[in-house]
Amino acid sequence: MTAKAGSQAFDIGGGYDGTKYGTAGELNVTGGILNLSSSGRGTNATVPVFTNCTVSGSGARQYEGIYDANGKFTISAAALTTNPEAYECSETVTLVASFDVSRKNGITTPAPRGSVSFELDGEKIGTAPLTKTTVGANGYSIAYAELEWTVLEGEHTITAEYIPGVGDSYTSNDRVIYEVSVHEHIWGDDFTIDVAPDCITEGSKSIHCTLCDAKKDETVIPALGHEYSAEWTIEKEATCTEPGSKSHHCIRCNEKTDITEIPAAHSFGLWEEKTPPTCDTNGTSTRTCSVCGYSETKTVPMRHTVVEIPEVKATCTSTGLTAGEKCSVCGKTLKEQEVIPMIPHNYVTTIIPPTENSQGYSLHTCSVCGDNYKDHYTDYVGEAVPQIIIENKTAAAGETVTVNLSVKNNPGFNAASIKIDYDTTRLRLIGAELSEEFSNGTNVSYDNLPYLTFVRGSNIDSDTNMLTLTFEVLGAAVDGDAYITLLYEAGNISNIDEEDVNFKIIDGKITVIDYLPGDINGDGNVNTKDLTRLLKYINHEDVDCTEQALDVNGDGKVNTKDLTRLLKYINHEDVEIF
Ligand SMILES: [Zn+2]
Ligand SMILES: [Zn+2]
Ligand SMILES: [Zn+2]
Ligand SMILES: [Zn+2]
Ligand SMILES: [Zn+2]
Incomplete structure (x- = not known):
């Protein structure tokens, strides 16, 4: 049916437009029944009741909508969202269910008396009343129900449905559905670079979920700072007269540092000798720049032409000379040769054994020059060899x-x-x-010592002392053995029958010592104090002694025998001390 508003008798089409009642308009009612009040008016004081119909048209105003058999207005489910929209597992969010509750202009009169039932996978998780209203884009009033919910991991379906209350003017026949899909993040082991840093700007990194785009532990990556190459980059090459420049560049961003001047320099060739120097005049050399032709000259100092004078090796018979240098032009000696001392002989030793008529000895002969000497004499073989024996003595x-x-x-x-x-x-x-026996009736000359000649009228054939020599030990004599021997030419010892007599000469020596034998305490005298000092020494007391004098009897040991020998000596007995 269609009703036209305008007359007082039937003005249900003149509904409330949000400002005033009785606004003109067209009301369309499709199907169903419209029950009017007794006065036939359809106002908010005496409302019309629609059943089993759909009301529309410009005059429908707040009545626009679908009505059931009981005259209840059907509200429709609009949306189910969450606040906040993004969430994670186990977070608490607010489920927001919205419903288009009424007609134009936001009028929700009377108020809905029901509530919204929320279900998770078909199981009820709570209810909430419809609360605040707003006006949606279609001009309908939207009412909201909110329920707090802790997000569960996995895939779930949440539904929200309006359940009418007692005496409610509203009903509903649909629900809103919200699909949940959350997972426990599986965090990667390593940071992912989200923003790479550069020389001067910091970057960031975080741990990413391997399943979704979620991140955690976001961390600043400090700016890298410039990294300058060790190599110089030449900005400008130097020329002969203009300096150039060079610097170290950052290998990432080409920032420069250490900007350094490259001095201007000519590209000189090698020095060429123009005037050669001599032994006593300077010369000159010139070099020229291959780029600009500039040339410069320098002095070449005067110089000799050096040649080597070869070394002369020293031998065991002559000194040598070190290598020297001289100038081959003017002959000047530039490096003096120095004398190299003679080297020692290279003696090879041969042992000559003794015979009945000769002593044995060691013969040392230089293998280079033949120089030789003898030592380590050994006694004759046999007893009956005629001998002249020279005594050994010790003296300072x-x-x-x-x-x-x-x-x-x-x-x-x-x-x-x-x-x-x-x-x-x-x-x-x-x-x-000569001894008394030898000098008796003898003609002798002592005038030409060390030569000595004598003759007498008869042979002397006894073994006796023949000659006493007196020596002065030189003040500068060094320690050691001073040899004494006797030389004669064959035929220069003979008997009364003018026959040759040959003697083997047993050499003697004076051993030069630098201490006074018997002077144990070193005071320059040999007396009873030395006896006491030697007694203390032998008794292991800590006393100073002249070491060389301790072995008084010269047997190689220091003991009471030395004490006895020294006692006898001091007592003027005829004993020898060393
Ligand atoms: Zn994730
Ligand atoms: Zn840089
Ligand atoms: Zn140049
Ligand atoms: Zn020269
Ligand atoms: Zn030699």
């Missing part, structure tokens, strides 16, 4: 010493001409005297 430098020469296995002789040979670096022969 500056002392005067007598040395006896005695005859052994004497075959008898009456004349001799001999030479006393001795170590002249330590000794001086100051006297010689």
Whole structure:
């Protein structure tokens, strides 16, 4: 049916337009029944009741909508959302169900008395009243119901449905559906760079969910700072006259640092000698820039032409010379040669064994030059060899010493001409005297020492002392053995029958010492204090002694025998001390 508004008798089409009642318009009612009040008016005081119909048209105003058999207005479910829209598992969100509750202009009169039932996968999780209203884009009033809900992991369906209340003017025949799909994030092990840093801007990184775009632990990555190359970048090459420049560039952003001038420089070739120097005049050299032709000259100092003078090796018989240098042009010596001392002989030792007629000895012969000497004499083989034996003595430098020469296995002789040979670096022969037996009736000359010649009218054939020599030990004599021997030419010892007599000469020596034998305490005297000092030494007391004097009897040991020997010596008994 269609009703036209305008007359007082039937003005239900003149509904409330939000400002006033009785606004003109067209009301369309499709199907159903319209029950009017007694006065036939359809106002908010005496409302019309629609059943089983759909009301529309410009005059329908707040009555526009669908009505059921009981005259209840059907509200329709509009949306089910969450606040906030994004959420994570286990967070608490607000489920917001919205319904289009009425007709135009936001009028919700009378108020809905029902509530909204929320279900999760078909199980009820709560109810909430419809509360605030707003006007939606279609001009309908929208009412909301809100329920707090803790988000469950997995895929779920939430529904919201309006359940009418007692005496409610509203009904509903649909529901809103909300699909939930949340998961527990599975966080990656490593940070993902979200924003890469550069030299001057910081970046960021975070741990990403491997299933979705969620992030956590967002962390600032500091700016990298410039990283300058070790290599120089040449901004501008230098020329002969203009300096250039160079710098170190950042390998990422080309920022520069260490901007440095490259000095202007010519590209000189090699120096060429224009005027050669001589031994006593300077020369000159010139070089030229290959780019601009500029040339410069320098002085080449005067110089000799050096040649080497070869080394001369030293030998065991001559000194050598070190290598030297001289100028081959002017002959000047530039490096003096120095004398290299002679090198020692290379002695090879041969042992010569003794015979009945000769001593044995060690013969040392230089394998290079043949120089030789003998030592380590050994005794004759056999007993009956005629011998002249020279005594061994010990004395200090500056002392005067007598040395006896005695005859052994004497075959008898009456004349001799001999030479006393001795170590002249330590000794001086100051006297010689034949023994009493030899001098008796003898013609002798002592005037040409070390030569000595004598002759007498008969043989002497006893083994006896023959000659006493007196030596001065030189003040500068160094420690050691000073040899004494006797030389004679064949035929210069003979008997009364003018036959040759040959003697083997047993060399003697004076051992030069730098201490006074018997002077144990080193006070320059030999007396009873030395006896006491030696007694203390042998008794292991801590006393100072002249070491070399301790072995008084010269047997290589220091013991009570040395004490006895020194006691006898001090007591003027005829004993020798060392
Ligand atoms: Zn995720
Ligand atoms: Zn940079
Ligand atoms: Zn140049
Ligand atoms: Zn020269
Ligand atoms: Zn030699």
